[in-house]
Amino acid sequence: xxxxxxxxxxxxxxxxxxxxxxxxxxxxxxxxxxxxxxxxxxxxxxxxxxxxxxxxxxxxxxxxxxxxxxxxxxxxxxxxxxxxxxxxxxxxxxxxxxxxxxxxxxxxxxxxxxxxxxxxxxxxxxxxxxxxxxxxxxxxxxxxxxxxxxxxxxxxxxxxxxxxxxxxxxxxxxxxxxxxxxxxxxxxxxxxxxxxxxxxxxxxxxxxxxxxxxxxxxxxxxxxxxxxxxxxxxxxxxxxxxxxxxxxxxxxxxxxxxxxxxxxxxxxxxxxxxxxxxxxxxxxxxxxxxxxxxxxxxxxxx
Amino acid sequence: xxxxxxxxxxxxxxxxxxxxxxxxxxxxxxxxxxxxxxxxxxxxxxxxxxxxxxxxxxxxxxxxxxxxxxxxxxxxxxxxxxxxxxxxxxxxxxxxxxxxxxxxxxxxxxxxxxxxxxxxxxxxxxxxxxxxxxxxxxxxxxxxxxxxxxxxxxxxxxxxxxxxxxxxxxxxxxxxxxxxxxxxxxxxxxxxxxxxxxxxxxxxxxxxxxxxxxxxxxxxxxxxxxxxxxxxxxxxxxxxxxxxxxxxxxxxxxxxxxxxxxxxxxxxxxxxxxxxxxxxxxxxxxxxxxxxxxxxxxxxxxxxxxxxxxxxxxxxxxxxxxxxxxxxxxxxxxxxxxxxxxxxxxxxxxxxxxxxxxxxxxxxxxxxxxxxxxxxxxxxxxxxxxxxxxxxxxx
Numbered sequence: 001x002x003x004x005x006x007x008x009x010x011x012x013x014x015x016x017x018x019x020x021x022x023x024x025x026x027x028x029x030x031x032x033x034x035x036x037x038x039x040x041x042x043x044x045x046x047x048x049x050x051x052x053x054x055x056x057x058x059x060x061x062x063x064x065x066x067x068x069x070x071x072x073x074x075x076x077x078x079x080x081x082x083x084x085x086x087x088x089x090x091x092x093x094x095x096x097x098x099x100x101x102x103x104x105x106x107x108x109x110x111x112x113x114x115x116x117x118x119x120x121x122x123x124x125x126x127x128x129x130x131x132x133x134x135x136x137x138x139x140x141x142x143x144x145x146x147x148x149x150x151x152x153x154x155x156x157x158x159x160x161x162x163x164x165x166x167x168x169x170x171x172x173x174x175x176x177x178x179x180x181x182x183x184x185x186x187x188x189x190x191x192x193x194x195x196x197x198x199x200x201x202x203x204x205x206x207x208x209x210x211x212x213x214x215x216x217x218x219x220x221x222x223x224x225x226x227x228x229x230x231x232x233x234x235x236x237x238x239x240x241x242x243x244x245x246x247x248x249x250x251x252x253x254x255x256x257x258x259x260x261x262x263x264x265x266x267x268x269x270x271x272x273x274x275x276x277x278x279x280x281x282x283x284x285x286x287x288x289x290x291x292x293x294x295x296x297x298x299x300x301x302x
Numbered sequence: 303x304x305x306x307x308x309x310x311x312x313x314x315x316x317x318x319x320x321x322x323x324x325x326x327x328x329x330x331x332x333x334x335x336x337x338x339x340x341x342x343x344x345x346x347x348x349x350x351x352x353x354x355x356x357x358x359x360x361x362x363x364x365x366x367x368x369x370x371x372x373x374x375x376x377x378x379x380x381x382x383x384x385x386x387x388x389x390x391x392x393x394x395x396x397x398x399x400x401x402x403x404x405x406x407x408x409x410x411x412x413x414x415x416x417x418x419x420x421x422x423x424x425x426x427x428x429x430x431x432x433x434x435x436x437x438x439x440x441x442x443x444x445x446x447x448x449x450x451x452x453x454x455x456x457x458x459x460x461x462x463x464x465x466x467x468x469x470x471x472x473x474x475x476x477x478x479x480x481x482x483x484x485x486x487x488x489x490x491x492x493x494x495x496x497x498x499x500x501x502x503x504x505x506x507x508x509x510x511x512x513x514x515x516x517x518x519x520x521x522x523x524x525x526x527x528x529x530x531x532x533x534x535x536x537x538x539x540x541x542x543x544x545x546x547x548x549x550x551x552x553x554x555x556x557x558x559x560x561x562x563x564x565x566x567x568x569x570x571x572x573x574x575x576x577x578x579x580x581x582x583x584x585x586x587x588x589x590x591x592x593x594x595x596x597x598x599x600x601x602x603x604x605x606x607x608x609x610x611x612x613x614x615x616x617x618x619x620x621x622x623x624x625x626x627x628x629x630x631x632x633x634x635x636x637x638x639x640x641x642x643x644x645x646x647x648x649x650x651x652x653x654x655x656x657x658x659x660x661x662x663x664x665x666x667x668x669x670x671x672x673x674x675x676x677x678x679x680x681x682x683x684x685x686x687x688x689x690x691x692x693x694x695x696x697x
Contacts, residue, residue, distance in 0.1 A: 196418070196420070198416055198420040199420050199422060201416070202414075202416055202420035202422070203408075203422075203433070204387075205408070205413055205482075206408075206413065206433050206481070207408050207409075207437035207438060208408055210408075212437070217422060221423065221424055
């Protein structure tokens with residue numbers, strides 16, 4: 001017979017699984033990148049120094065730590081290119097998130113209002129793009145936006161002058177909104193679909209016309225979905241590399257591209273790592289602040 | 303038979319004082335009174351299903367009116383049409399003389415208390431109560447004052463800042479009530495308001511609702527499947543069946559003078575005897591029935607002519623049970639054997655098997671603690687009932 005004690009251990013053990021996951025796939029890689037960022041670039045394999053000299057024993061480890069410094073960060077601070085690259089990334093991501101919200105909210109709302117059978121079809125259509133490679137979908141936008149592309153062909157048909165969108169910030173914005181829209185729509189839909197219609201009837205009964213009910217009842221109750229959708233869009237948008245690389249021009253500087261250039265063009269791994277660590281820190285701050293605020297709201301609620 | 307026909311209800315002098323608090327209140331008998339709400343020939347279909355079929359109904363100002371029936375009988379649909387959430391396929395609904403057709407819910411001067419309460423989870427108790435007042439664009443100070451007034455009314459002042467999910471079921475129910483009456487609507491609609499409460503709280507709340515109705519002087523329309531709830535609270539009850547009204551009347555009328563078998567069986571317990579009218583001896587009638595060797599001798603109210611097949615309905619508590627044979631010449635005597643006994647403390651229910659395997663139910667109030675000779679299983683018993691205890695039903 002299974003003793004209650006043995007049964008009691010399982011929940012505790014299974015609670016360790018996410019921590020183990022975070023340790024192996026987040027904390028350790030982060031530490032490695034952080035250690036890289038404190039190193040110096042070197043013409044060697046791997047292309048950075050110092051390395052730990054295990055044969056020298058304790059002195060080797062001491063020498064290794066003595067070789068670490070924050071030079072890369074100083075360099076990062078002194079070069080205004082990186083500051084403006086961060087700011088431009090944050091701006092692209094913020095604008096993209098707002099646009100995705102403006103497009104995604106009506107979509108999610110419309111889906112949630114549909115009949116149950118139509119809903120699952122629409123839901124599938126939202127997820128459908130994931131069945132093709134992300135890269136190919138972004139490439140497709142090159143075909144649409146290029147001067148002889150589909151967009152200009154369409155504009156020509158209705159007698160409008162052609163536009164040159166490819167390799168402009170607008171193209172990057174289009175790419176961002178298009179690519180991340182499902183991440184906005186899905187959490188919003190999840191919240192809106194669960195919404196109790198009786199609440200809207202109650203609002204109407206208490207004298208609120210439908211459009212007012214939306215702002216007084218539906219929207220406030222969907223805020224958890226709005227926040228989740230915005231974070232799911234904003235965070236990966238900041239570090240986005242493929243979209244600015246394929247659709248953007250010199251004017252659409254984004255930090256993901258800077259990291260790629262440092263790693264692969266300049267082969268300056270320590271500096272690229274420093275850029276990546278700072279990027280991570282800028283993203284961690286809003287996430288932690290949001291978490292704190294959520295916890296506070298929960299505590300205030302009890 | 304109903305009071306509306308101008309004759310006094312059967313047994314008027316003897317009836318229980320249920321609802322007698324306002325027994326002088328009977329605007330439906332006053333030809334000069336104007337109804338607050340009129341349903342006229344209202345029909346509502348969902349697809350090929352008729353939820354409400356040609357219902358006409360008047361509700362008078364200050365009345366506590368109950369729509370009673372099993373689930374799916376159309377009572378909720380009828381109420382939702384008044385609130386504006388459903389549109390009738392045919393017929394008109396007027397409120398204070400105004401045709402409500404085409405008026406959206408948010409412009410109707412009625413408020414509803416939802417079965418699920420439908421409290422806004424993101425708003426506090428006071429914000430919930432203020433919601434309807436805000437829509438009217440009242441000044442802030444006035445809203446605050448009214449909210450306090452409503453909180454006092456439902457005794458929830460200390461809970462003003464709580465969110466709905468921090469309240470008990472009974473507290474939520476009171477917030478929903480306060481929110482619905484805060485706008486001082488012409489009429490309050492209550493959809494199964496007590497269904498989610500436990501029995502004890504339900505009974506207390508019934509009386510609170512009645513007091514509140516008198517205090518506010520508001521017209522209440524309640525939808526319920528609980529006959530006791532309807533009987534206790536309502537001035538009049540409309541018993542509904544499959545989208546139609548089976549009977550409208552005061553609680554005593556629908557209970558003591560049911561219009562048909564459906565009403566008799568839906569409200570409380572009833573023993574039905576298939577019988578045939580053998581003679582009318584005004585004001586009495588004689589019926590013959592299997593299992594009753596001497597036949598029945600009952601009031602001839604609404605009794606069809608001799609020869610007609612009818613049902614005689616007798617409530618269990620109006621029957622008397624005895625181990626001794628009644629004196630000779632007693633009317634309405636049945637004899638049988640005890641089949642089962644259900645003791646509930648205040649009442650004992652005896653199931654008696656009559657000759658021909660017919661089972662009837664006799665209820666006796668346990669008025670004395672000491673009983674000389676208690677009735678046991680398989681005892682031979684005699685069951686009698688008074689001449690005015692039964693109701694002759696033709697449908």
